[in-house]
Amino acid sequence: MENPTGLHTGVCNGASGPSRRAGTIADMGSTGARWPSRQEAQELLFEFTQGDALRRHGRAVEGAMRAYARWFGVTDPAEVERWGIIGLLHDFDYEQNPTEDAHLHVGGRILRERGYDEEMVRTIESHANYMNVPRDTPMKKAIYACDELVGFIGACVKVRPSKQVADLPVSSVVKRLKDKAFARSVNREDISGGAAGLPRPLEEHIAFTIEALKPIAEEIGL
16 A cells, blocks of 8 residues: 555564474474475565655565574575565555455455465465464464555554664564554554464564664655
8 A cells, every 4th residue: 555654564464492383393394295495485575566665664564574484484485585575576566456355355255366385375264354364384474464554564663763673673664563543553452462463462573673773764765
């Protein structure tokens, strides 16, 4: 969704501990079905998304997903890349299909027609509540947790004097979450529910996501 923050928000009412690590490395890597390379995924995003805002949003969520792969204990670089691809592609069809009856319904069909892994497609679909896909893997929990928060962090950055994520405090994000008039298209329940689903305290989730975006700040306009 295009918005003044320059990042997507809206329609997709979307430190380490041992408990989160169990069973994560094998997520989606064992079916043998085809995943796109990182380059192919970017080309697919650019094929269906012309606007810079949504392209930047995909890149930002990619960065957050890569960070969360490592948080969940993923060490295989190829698997970390798959987490990033989910973030990069999660809204690839949104620009052309910005409504609940089209977004992800169309995107899922396109991905299946191109022969991509079914679990990859289901993970992308899972970030929207209306798709009714159970979030039964760490990757699905993470894409839901990252999508709306990344967009909201972008909104918070845009109203700061520096307009940089580098000096964005967690307290500022928490304060603006309580202000329902600010970035009103963002579903606050998705953000709090996403953190709970990881599970992780909301403030920790916000701080972690901010840190994940800092290394790619220039690429994503933050």
